[in-house]
Amino acid sequence: MYDALAPAVLGYFRAHRMADPEGLTGDVFVSVARRLREFEGDDAALRRWVFTIAHHRRVDEIRRGSRSPALVPLDGTVEVRSSLPAHGPVDPDLVAALATLTDDQRQVVLLRHVADLSVADVAEITGRSPGAVKMLTARAIDSLARQLAPSPDIDVELPAPRP
Amino acid sequence: MVMSDHDDLARRLSGLGDQPVPSDLRAQHLHAMRQAADGSQPTAPARRPFGRVAVAAAALVGFLVGSTGFAMAGALPGPVQGVAHDVLSVVQVDVPDWRNRGECVSAAARAGDEAAKAACPKGGRPEGAPGRDHTPGSDGAPGTKGKPTKPGKAAGPNSDGDPCTGKPPWAGRKTAEEKAAAKATCPDRAADGQDDPVDDELEEEQAPPATEGEQPPGS
Numbered sequence: 001m002y003d004a005l006a007p008a009v010l011g012y013f014r015a016h017r018m019a020d021p022e023g024l025t026g027d028v029f030v031s032v033a034r035r036l037r038e039f040e041g042d043d044a045a046l047r048r049w050v051f052t053i054a055h056h057r058r059v060d061e062i063r064r065g066s067r068s069p070a071l072v073p074l075d076g077t078v079e080v081r082s083s084l085p086a087h088g089p090v091d092p093d094l095v096a097a098l099a100t101l102t103d104d105q106r107q108v109v110l111l112r113h114v115a116d117l118s119v120a121d122v123a124e125i126t127g128r129s130p131g132a133v134k135m136l137t138a139r140a141i142d143s144l145a146r147q148l149a150p151s152p153d154i155d156v157e158l159p160a161p162r163p
Numbered sequence: 164m165v166m167s168d169h170d171d172l173a174r175r176l177s178g179l180g181d182q183p184v185p186s187d188l189r190a191q192h193l194h195a196m197r198q199a200a201d202g203s204q205p206t207a208p209a210r211r212p213f214g215r216v217a218v219a220a221a222a223l224v225g226f227l228v229g230s231t232g233f234a235m236a237g238a239l240p241g242p243v244q245g246v247a248h249d250v251l252s253v254v255q256v257d258v259p260d261w262r263n264r265g266e267c268v269s270a271a272a273r274a275g276d277e278a279a280k281a282a283c284p285k286g287g288r289p290e291g292a293p294g295r296d297h298t299p300g301s302d303g304a305p306g307t308k309g310k311p312t313k314p315g316k317a318a319g320p321n322s323d324g325d326p327c328t329g330k331p332p333w334a335g336r337k338t339a340e341e342k343a344a345a346k347a348t349c350p351d352r353a354a355d356g357q358d359d360p361v362d363d364e365l366e367e368e369q370a371p372p373a374t375e376g377e378q379p380p381g382s
Contacts, residue, residue, distance in 0.1 A: 002193060008180035015179050025184075026192045033196035090182055094175050113176035145172055 001036075002029055004043075005050050012054055012114050014090055015098055016106065018061065028054045044121075051115045052125050055107075097147040105140035108133050234258045237282070 009028055013021030031053050039049065098106055111122045112133075119137075123130045184192075233239050234247035237259045248260035259267070271280035331352060333345035346352075 002189070002196070003184075006184045006189070006192065007182055010184055011180035011182055014182075022188050026188075026195055029192050030195050030199045033199040036200065090179060091175055094179065109176065110179075113173055114180040116177065116180070141169055141172060145169060148172065 001032075001046065005047060008115055009050065009054050011090070012051070012110055013058065015095060015110050015114060016058060017095070017099065018058065024054070024057055024061065028057055031057075047115070048117060048121045048125070051111060051117060051121075054115075055111070055125050093148060094144070097144050100147060101140050101143060105136050105143070108136045109140040109144075112137050231256065 006025060006029065010021055010025045013024045018024055028050065032050055039046065041049070098110075101109070107126060108122055108128075111117050111125060112119070117125070119130050119133050122128075123133045126133065128136075230239075230247070231251065234244060234251060235256070235258055237244060239247055244258070245260050248258045251258045267283035268280055271277070271283060331345070332348060333342040337345070
């Protein structure tokens with residue numbers, strides 16, 4: 001279970017530029033382990049449950065403010081803990097482009113494509129209608145595609161890092 | 164073209180979730196998961212056993228219990244004891260009210276308890292003594308508040324036995340003979356013309372009514 005879902009959860013937190021994605025991933029799976037005996041369902045339900053916990057944990061962290069989002073340097077690379085083995089940057093251009101999206105767009109597009117959840121599952125987790133999820137996803141994909149398109153005439157301006 | 168771009172973008176997005184978890188991090192997470200599944204909570208942050216709210220609530224409860232105990236023992240100062248009596252009587256708690264020392268003393272005397280009598284609050288006014296709001300004359304004793312009474316001014320002619328001081332003895336509703344006899348007792352005042360205003364009013368009242376309009380014009 002951990003090997004199947006942990007990379008996606010870790011990538012979800014990293015793409016959200018959380019300050020401690022590894023710690024948050026551990027928190028999610030500790031919560032899962034505590035209540036795993038109460039769980040009933042198939043693999044899809046397990047994935048939905050795990051990412052529901054991850055989503056709530058991210059919201060809690062943002063509200064608490066104890067772990068402010070990591071700052072993305074202007075070169076688009078993601079800060080990786082020095083204690084971890086070097087496993088290469090995680091698509092820095094894509095992560096930088098994700099930083100330009102609204103939080104709602106980034107939320108749904110990561111749950112759809114990184115967590116690999118259905119529209120209905122994303123709608124349930126985020127509390128939105130399936131139509132709103134589709135619209136936000138489409139706008140996010142269009143925005144990412146425009147920014148990542150190879151066009152020498154267009155300079156992608158990254159937003160100022162959030163305090 | 165657009166679809167292929169979007170497909171490529173979707174693949175790149177999915178790739179964000181395909182990065183392997185470092186082995187040491189994986190070992191840490193699995194160890195924490197095993198401990199959590201066994202019932203221990205190694206990653207849970209230590210919480211303070213008592214918060215500020217709990218301390219404030221404990222202080223409030225202590226104050227209420229202590230003040231109620233003092234009130235039930237009658238050990239509070241007089242006015243505070245009275246307030247405690249009024250407040251706690253609402254919740255059916257019997258607390259003595261010793262705002263009046265006399266009640267305390269009489270109750271102790273009826274019970275024959277000298278210790279309780281001695282424990283009655285001191286400093287109260289004795290029962291029946293005139294207080295600050297005592298009205299002069301209400302119990303026959305002169306009051307200590309207000310202006311002293313001037314002799315011969317407000318007192319009647321018989322207050323000091325001298326008919327030539329105070330109210331003239333011929334004042335009031337008296338017959339002419341009685342007035343003459345009274346004036347004879349104090350001829351000096353009668354000669355000064357001090358007459359009874361009430362008598363004048365009485366004379367006016369006894370005057371015959373006006374007959375305006377009844378008599379014909381020119382009569």
